[in-house]
Amino acid sequence: MSLRQSMRCCRPAAQALKARRVPPSARAYSTSGAGGGPSSSASSNRALYSSLAVGGFVAGFVVSMGSGFFNRPSAAARCDGVPNVDFIETNGRTWEPVHALEKDDPKNPMRIRMAAWVSNLQEHICKSLEELETAAPPDGEHAPATFLRDHWIRPSGGEGSSCVLAGGRVFEKAGVNVSIVEGKLPKGAQLQMKADHDSIEVSDEPLPYFATGLSIVIHPRSPHAPTVHLNYRYFELCDKKGNPIAWWFGGGTDLTPNYLYPEDAVLFHDTLKTACDQHDEAYYPAYKEWCDKYFAIPHRGETRGIGGIFFDDLTTSSAIHAARAPSRDQIFDFVKSASSAFLPAYIPIVAKRMRQPYTEEERRWQLVRRGRYVEFNLLYDRGTKFGLNIPGARVESILMSLPEVARWEYMTPLGREGSGTREEELQNVLKNPREWASDITGDKKK
Amino acid sequence: MSLRQSMRCCRPAAQALKARRVPPSARAYSTSGAGGGPSSSASSNRALYSSLAVGGFVAGFVVSMGSGFFNRPSAAARCDGVPNVDFIETNGRTWEPVHALEKDDPKNPMRIRMAAWVSNLQEHICKSLEELETAAPPDGEHAPATFLRDHWIRPSGGEGSSCVLAGGRVFEKAGVNVSIVEGKLPKGAQLQMKADHDSIEVSDEPLPYFATGLSIVIHPRSPHAPTVHLNYRYFELCDKKGNPIAWWFGGGTDLTPNYLYPEDAVLFHDTLKTACDQHDEAYYPAYKEWCDKYFAIPHRGETRGIGGIFFDDLTTSSAIHAARAPSRDQIFDFVKSASSAFLPAYIPIVAKRMRQPYTEEERRWQLVRRGRYVEFNLLYDRGTKFGLNIPGARVESILMSLPEVARWEYMTPLGREGSGTREEELQNVLKNPREWASDITGDKKK
Numbered sequence: 001m002s003l004r005q006s007m008r009c010c011r012p013a014a015q016a017l018k019a020r021r022v023p024p025s026a027r028a029y030s031t032s033g034a035g036g037g038p039s040s041s042a043s044s045n046r047a048l049y050s051s052l053a054v055g056g057f058v059a060g061f062v063v064s065m066g067s068g069f070f071n072r073p074s075a076a077a078r079c080d081g082v083p084n085v086d087f088i089e090t091n092g093r094t095w096e097p098v099h100a101l102e103k104d105d106p107k108n109p110m111r112i113r114m115a116a117w118v119s120n121l122q123e124h125i126c127k128s129l130e131e132l133e134t135a136a137p138p139d140g141e142h143a144p145a146t147f148l149r150d151h152w153i154r155p156s157g158g159e160g161s162s163c164v165l166a167g168g169r170v171f172e173k174a175g176v177n178v179s180i181v182e183g184k185l186p187k188g189a190q191l192q193m194k195a196d197h198d199s200i201e202v203s204d205e206p207l208p209y210f211a212t213g214l215s216i217v218i219h220p221r222s223p224h225a226p227t228v229h230l231n232y233r234y235f236e237l238c239d240k241k242g243n244p245i246a247w248w249f250g251g252g253t254d255l256t257p258n259y260l261y262p263e264d265a266v267l268f269h270d271t272l273k274t275a276c277d278q279h280d281e282a283y284y285p286a287y288k289e290w291c292d293k294y295f296a297i298p299h300r301g302e303t304r305g306i307g308g309i310f311f312d313d314l315t316t317s318s319a320i321h322a323a324r325a326p327s328r329d330q331i332f333d334f335v336k337s338a339s340s341a342f343l344p345a346y347i348p349i350v351a352k353r354m355r356q357p358y359t360e361e362e363r364r365w366q367l368v369r370r371g372r373y374v375e376f377n378l379l380y381d382r383g384t385k386f387g388l389n390i391p392g393a394r395v396e397s398i399l400m401s402l403p404e405v406a407r408w409e410y411m412t413p414l415g416r417e418g419s420g421t422r423e424e425e426l427q428n429v430l431k432n433p434r435e436w437a438s439d440i441t442g443d444k445k446k
Numbered sequence: 447m448s449l450r451q452s453m454r455c456c457r458p459a460a461q462a463l464k465a466r467r468v469p470p471s472a473r474a475y476s477t478s479g480a481g482g483g484p485s486s487s488a489s490s491n492r493a494l495y496s497s498l499a500v501g502g503f504v505a506g507f508v509v510s511m512g513s514g515f516f517n518r519p520s521a522a523a524r525c526d527g528v529p530n531v532d533f534i535e536t537n538g539r540t541w542e543p544v545h546a547l548e549k550d551d552p553k554n555p556m557r558i559r560m561a562a563w564v565s566n567l568q569e570h571i572c573k574s575l576e577e578l579e580t581a582a583p584p585d586g587e588h589a590p591a592t593f594l595r596d597h598w599i600r601p602s603g604g605e606g607s608s609c610v611l612a613g614g615r616v617f618e619k620a621g622v623n624v625s626i627v628e629g630k631l632p633k634g635a636q637l638q639m640k641a642d643h644d645s646i647e648v649s650d651e652p653l654p655y656f657a658t659g660l661s662i663v664i665h666p667r668s669p670h671a672p673t674v675h676l677n678y679r680y681f682e683l684c685d686k687k688g689n690p691i692a693w694w695f696g697g698g699t700d701l702t703p704n705y706l707y708p709e710d711a712v713l714f715h716d717t718l719k720t721a722c723d724q725h726d727e728a729y730y731p732a733y734k735e736w737c738d739k740y741f742a743i744p745h746r747g748e749t750r751g752i753g754g755i756f757f758d759d760l761t762t763s764s765a766i767h768a769a770r771a772p773s774r775d776q777i778f779d780f781v782k783s784a785s786s787a788f789l790p791a792y793i794p795i796v797a798k799r800m801r802q803p804y805t806e807e808e809r810r811w812q813l814v815r816r817g818r819y820v821e822f823n824l825l826y827d828r829g830t831k832f833g834l835n836i837p838g839a840r841v842e843s844i845l846m847s848l849p850e851v852a853r854w855e856y857m858t859p860l861g862r863e864g865s866g867t868r869e870e871e872l873q874n875v876l877k878n879p880r881e882w883a884s885d886i887t888g889d890k891k892k
Contacts, residue, residue, distance in 0.1 A: 150857070299841050367851070374820060379825075405851060406852050409612065409850070410610040410842055
């Protein structure tokens, strides 16, 4: 099966059913134990049938049985019990369809394994968001939306799949994008990369590279539900003969609320920290700090949101590993955990906040904050700039991250210093990033 | 009177009245003759009193008596007769208040003269836009808006005046900004400037510079009324002792419609061309081309709008002057004509289009086009990038150019190739810039 085939979005039910037969070893690094949540095969089956009944499709959901969970924010990779929606326990491999597991055979090249991983995670995330659209209470204006799925091929080497949902009941705009790109890297770019990767022997000729990644930005409709971003990628540089001479992973996830709900920030960070800590306790503190630094808007003197994790150039010899020197498979396992933690870190928050009523002024503030999001993406985000500079790049996929609507007010009175408003409360956190993980702050709220 | 005083926005009526006593010599390069419009002192007086009656303030308006002008688009520097509004004949000095003329004494340093020019033009333009707000028919939603006038001082050397109007009946957002800045230019920047200015002797020490300019962006509410941008600036570099070693002017004006009205594009370009041709017939064709190149959005393969003029580094020895070597006063006169041509090039268009009804879909297209405007300003505009990189820069003034609301749709169906829509008609012009000046195209529509 080609990579392109592996990205198709509507698998036959029979194949999806097979996906349930996950070998026990694949669950080895699930974090469900951290919160003590039920993740048994009995509950898995209930989730499966419930999914079939509700959504008409299955992606191998595992129920988390979390009714009454709203009052118990938790660091565990579990989701809350929104009526009629079964959430997944994603912080492991249990939802993985069988063909993805085949692709993930350690005998396969990492480029195949990572491309299969992000393609399947893309589909899984799209379906989870669509479930939430269906489950949301009617607002008299918006019908539940589904993703528009666009597959594309770049003649000069590359393909991808852009899934975009717009005008939904819960989500104003959501983009979930996979790309798998091959190309040639000129000497200048090789030199830049050598700074972080000793193994690169710089060549006067352009060298072949391979890159694959998943990129997500979700802008909910409610000002109380935060925007979220995710990106995980794998990069490989080869010598003239096509033999890999360097590889690394990069990525992260960060949350951009319009109103501060400390319990949401704690859940988000706790979930990411749990995923990181399974693999290396050095990861979370370093990557949380990196995230605050990267997602900064210098001209505003503020961060884009309340952070998350961000890392790049992660390979066996990275300084953070000191003498530990994990294998590529071990680092890939970390990337899987971190990317799998996305849904349990985010969905419980949006599921709770989407029901909260909001005022016109709160909506206005949301649009002003989205203006700041646009400022970051167009002025500072290296990914956006890099993408737009590639000849033949797919602009629609790159700029998918921009919100549907953004607003700029000259000297906006919203959030002004000394106003004592909830808008100012957010501004204060953006100007002074905080620690959120509960085992760092001692703020165990379970 | 200090520069700061000269920028205050509400002069006493007595002083404004004095402004009418313009010496005949000051009208020497008015272009009113081109269209044969009345610009006599009798009509000037009528304008003055009419202004007093309507707006309660005067800036020395000269009426152009252009009733019935809608059907006669003209290259002349005249405006159409919107009921109850007296427009100015701006393509000369006749509206200039007396203290500006004092400042414009050739014995004064150019930095004083240019700062006075842009400060007074700022005020004049703000008042003209406010007049249009008052004259516009009620829409049942928006009251006529006035400018919020903010004066600011940069502790490290600089001052300015930001005038912003938001939420108006005609104008959704308009920013009219003057800045007068002194600072030190490091060696690297000196080297860059030397490429265009031979006279610069590069110094290891930072050298003092002076810059002043007027910067305008106007986003009307109606999708049929185009966005417009103007910027004119004067730059002076000094040696260590503070003696000027190089000076130049730069600037331009460009129009960004959402729907193509060829007659508007012709009026806009004709008015600018007339202003240019008075000084040097080489200017318009070169600066029209420069404008199309500068206001380009490479990743979209389109220009920002239908162009106008743009130039930089204009000094006596500039290549465009060949052996002509105009004096600094002569180049300043050109900058005055070009900047004075702004209102007669733009106001007749917005005054006509603001009355046109529009649909929700037309509004949506306008917001999508505003998204492209944001893309240009944040990704490519050198002024924006330069401004945001200056420590202590006034961010609110720099980002005043962004529209109140912008929209991004993934793969928008609006304007799609082959749709045969008015949106596509605009897209075609943005992808293939045209000549608009009627004496170039032979399209004399008078």
